[in-house]
Amino acid sequence: MPAPTASRTPRILVVEDEPSIQELLRGNLEVEGYEVATAGDGLPALDIQRSAPCDLVILDLMLPRLDGFQFMKELRKGGDEVPVLMLTARSEERAKIQGFDLGVDDYVTKPFSILELLSRVKAILRRVNKAPQETGPRQLRSGPFLLDRERMELRRDGARLEIGAQGYRLLEILFLNPTHVHRRTELLKLAWPPEGQPGLRTVDAHISLIRKALGSEKDWLATVGGAGYRWMEPVVPVPG
Ligand code: CA
Numbered sequence: 507m508p509a510p511t512a513s514r515t516p517r518i519l520v521v522e523d524e525p526s527i528q529e530l531l532r533g534n535l536e537v538e539g540y541e542v543a544t545a546g547d548g549l550p551a552l553d554i555q556r557s558a559p560c561d562l563v564i565l566d567l568m569l570p571r572l573d574g575f576q577f578m579k580e581l582r583k584g585g586d587e588v589p590v591l592m593l594t595a596r597s598e599e600r601a602k603i604q605g606f607d608l609g610v611d612d613y614v615t616k617p618f619s620i621l622e623l624l625s626r627v628k629a630i631l632r633r634v635n636k637a638p639q640e641t642g643p644r645q646l647r648s649g650p651f652l653l654d655r656e657r658m659e660l661r662r663d664g665a666r667l668e669i670g671a672q673g674y675r676l677l678e679i680l681f682l683n684p685t686h687v688h689r690r691t692e693l694l695k696l697a698w699p700p701e702g703q704p705g706l707r708t709v710d711a712h713i714s715l716i717r718k719a720l721g722s723e724k725d726w727l728a729t730v731g732g733a734g735y736r737w738m739e740p741v742v743p744v745p746g
Contacts, residue, residue, distance in 0.1 A: 516631055517541040519560035521551040521577065522593070523569050527616075531564060533688075533696050534620050535627070537679055548572025552580055555588065562630055563590045564623075567598055567605075575601075578608040589630045593618070621699060643743030646681045649723065652744070653681050660719070667719040672697065673712045680727065680737040689734040 522528040523546045545551035549572045567574035589611040646653040652661045660667045675697045690709045717724040
């Protein structure tokens with residue numbers, strides 16, 4: 507099995523059977539610049555880890571068939587030492603000791619703060635020298651628009667467009683995953699801290715501001731079936 511190298515984007519395997527949590531984790535990790543693989547149960551997760559090893563596994567304890575502990579046993583039996591961050595419910599506190607015996611590196615208790623989880627992920631990867639060199643491309647281009655992720659601004663033909671910090675964050679999420687329809691609840695979770703989540707209408711208000719700034723290309727940021735928002739045009743990373 508080839509060992510993952512530190513030079514490329516760290517890959518994270520999310521093993522979680524609850525679709526909304528799986529999606530929340532995937533979205534946030536991708537925004538942070540990680541490559542993400544997902545599985546809803548221990549068995550497919552083992553297959554993924556054996557065929558294309560990840561640098562870290564985020565593992566839910568309660569899974570429908572092969573649960574977190576069984577997954578750990580199988581994983582370590584096969585000699586795979588990948589670090590594992592386990593998700594447990596508060597009622598499963600006692601299970602933590604068993605998990606440490608099986609080689610779990612760290613725990614996060616549900617319901618968790620996504621920011622705390624991301625910092626644990628970073629800490630583990632730093633410990634094993636797999637922290638990202640940089641989190642994804644520094645600039646993204648779509649038509650005349652350039653999203654500068656260092657300056658946190660949107661430019662059109664070189665001129666800065668006023669979309670505000672929160673508008674920037676929303677647009678960055680849409681640019682990083684342009685084929686995906688982002689539900690408003692998902693955008694709320696991704697773009698605002700868990701302790702300060704406004705109502706869904708705030709998302710709509712920021713989206714209208716962005717669309718206004720896009721001018722004649724306002725429809726590039728489309729409302730999809732009343733369900734959410736999507737960036738309609740291709741996005742490419744700018745080299746260098
Ligand atoms: Ca579960």
